[in-house]
Amino acid sequence: xxxxxxxxxxxxxxxxxxxxxxxxxxxxxxxxxxxxxxxxxxxxxxxxxxxxxxxxxxxxxxxxxxxxxxxxxxxxxxxxxxxxxxxxxxxxxxxxxxxxxxxxxxxxxxxxxxxxxxxxxxxxxxxxxxxxxxxxxxxxxxxxxxxxxxxxxxxxxxxxxxxxxxxxxxxxxxxxxxxxxxxxx
Amino acid sequence: xxxxxxxxxxxxxxxxxxxxxxxxxxxxxxxxxxxxxxxxxxxxxxxxxxxxxxxxxxxxxxxxxxxxxxxxxxxxxxxxxxxxxxxxxxxxxxxxxxxxxxxxxxxxxxxxxxxxxxxxxxxxxxxxxxxxxxxxxxxxxxxxxxxxxxxxxxxxxxxxxxxxxxxxxxxxxxxxxxxxxxxxx
Numbered sequence: 378x379x380x381x382x383x384x385x386x387x388x389x390x391x392x393x394x395x396x397x398x399x400x401x402x403x404x405x406x407x408x409x410x411x412x413x414x415x416x417x418x419x420x421x422x423x424x425x426x427x428x429x430x431x432x433x434x435x436x437x438x439x440x441x442x443x444x445x446x447x448x449x450x451x452x453x454x455x456x457x458x459x460x461x462x463x464x465x466x467x468x469x470x471x472x473x474x475x476x477x478x479x480x481x482x483x484x485x486x487x488x489x490x491x492x493x494x495x496x497x498x499x500x501x502x503x504x505x506x507x508x509x510x511x512x513x514x515x516x517x518x519x520x521x522x523x524x525x526x527x528x529x530x531x532x533x534x535x536x537x538x539x540x541x542x543x544x545x546x547x548x549x550x551x552x553x554x555x556x557x558x559x560x561x562x
Numbered sequence: 563x564x565x566x567x568x569x570x571x572x573x574x575x576x577x578x579x580x581x582x583x584x585x586x587x588x589x590x591x592x593x594x595x596x597x598x599x600x601x602x603x604x605x606x607x608x609x610x611x612x613x614x615x616x617x618x619x620x621x622x623x624x625x626x627x628x629x630x631x632x633x634x635x636x637x638x639x640x641x642x643x644x645x646x647x648x649x650x651x652x653x654x655x656x657x658x659x660x661x662x663x664x665x666x667x668x669x670x671x672x673x674x675x676x677x678x679x680x681x682x683x684x685x686x687x688x689x690x691x692x693x694x695x696x697x698x699x700x701x702x703x704x705x706x707x708x709x710x711x712x713x714x715x716x717x718x719x720x721x722x723x724x725x726x727x728x729x730x731x732x733x734x735x736x737x738x739x740x741x742x743x744x745x746x747x
Contacts, residue, residue, distance in 0.1 A: 381624040381626075381703060383626055383629070389575045389577070389582075390574045390575040390582050392574070392582065392584065392598035392678075393584075393595075393596050393597055393598050394598055394677070394678060395582075395598050395600065395678060397574075397575050397577065397580075397582045397600075399577065399578075400626045402626060402701075404700075404701060404703070405703055406700075408700075410578075410701050411578050412578055412626050413577035413578050413579055413580050414626060414627050415580065415582075415600055415627070415679075421677075439566040440676045440677070441566075441568055441585045441587060441597050441599060442599050442600070442676060442677070442678050442679050442680045443673065443676060443680055444568070447673075447676055449676070484719075485718065485719070485721070485724075485729060486721040486724045487724055487725075487726045487729060488628065488632075488724045488725055488726065489674050489675035489726050490674035490675050490679065490681055490726065490727075491625045491627060491628060491632055491634070491725045492579070492606075492625070492627070493577075493579060493580060493627055494600075494627050494675065494679075495627045495628055496675055497724070498726075515589075515591075515593075516587075516589060516595050518566060518589070518590055530737065533670065533734070534669075534670070534734070534738065536670070536671040539670075539671045539672055539673045539682070540672075540673055540676045541672045541673065541674050541675065541726040541727065541730055542675075542726065544670060544672060544730045544734070545726055545729045545730040545733060548730060548733035548734055548736075548737050549718070549719070549729070549733055551733075551737055552715065552733050552736055552737060552740070553719065555737070
């Protein structure tokens with residue numbers, strides 16, 4: 378591949394959770410171009426929480442970027458730049474759903490939108506759920522609902538669920554454990 | 563769910579492909595908060611292109627937001643706010659890989675990162691591929707490679723492929739047609 382090189386990065390705006398830059402890129406043909414770079418400050422973790430009945434806990438919440446409610450797997454930003462995403466995933470699961478996980482394993486590492494943003498989300502599978510206490514952040518207003526895996530797959534293929542971490546996380550769980558689940562039913 | 567309401571939206575920065583706003587939100591407890599909103603101007607389409615041998619065409623390209631090369635399904639922004647994403651998908655497939663598709667069907671509608679951005683990507687499955695002519699945009703420098711589905715699944719679960727549209731698109735293809743593919747092999 379021919380070499381593309383960043384020759385300058387200029388901060389344009391500091392937001393609440395992202396900083397926005399303009400990158401001056403030197404292209405292989407010798408010309409330069411201005412490309413956007415949206416820096417997500419902390420990275421995030423998300424969880425596919427599966428109950429002992431094989432149902433999946435999902436959160437419904439209002440999203441200002443879409444101006445509507447979404448159905449998502451529980452997720453949240455890291456508390457600090459050094460927080461282990463597994464610790465973050467367990468914390469967000471309990472804060473948003475009130476459940477602790479007896480068992481957790483990594484499913485995926487995602488970059489949400491590589492064309493202009495560095496945000497990453499590590500997605501975990503949480504099982505052996507134990508009831509705890511929901512403890513939302515002051516700016517969080519969330520409802521928790523349970524769904525069967527097949528319901529979520531139908532909603533993904535119908536376009537009712539579109540959030541990329543949720544689509545990728547549920548499909549990754551299905552791809553890895555789907556056959557075993559179907560055998561059980 | 564309690565009501566969250568946006569009471570103001572202020573433009574903070576106009577970038578090359580995104581505009582950045584600060585949203586003033588009225589929360590159910592009566593307080594206000596400033597939330598980021600990154601508006602992707604055009605939306606995009608992506609394609610999982612499957613050859614008659616069952617292999618998948620992938621593009622390798624440099625991404626400034628990650629400062630490294632990525633492995634992605636072919637994708638690109640719409641030419642205009644009214645372009646049909648299916649038309650966009652067919653165009654981007656041919657521009658980036660040099661192949662036309664005899665058959666195309668919708669796999670997914672994605673919102674890449676709902677916490678702060680409205681970017682959407684419609685993901686299609688393209689089959690019956692016919693060799694055409696690669697025709698990259700002036701700022702595009704892309705290599706095309708083919709992979710077996712199982713190779714891509716391994717790379718996704720190993721974290722080698724992290725791009726969310728690619729992870730979701732490949733897993734959606736596997737979830738919908740995986741059994742049929744395994745029967746053929």
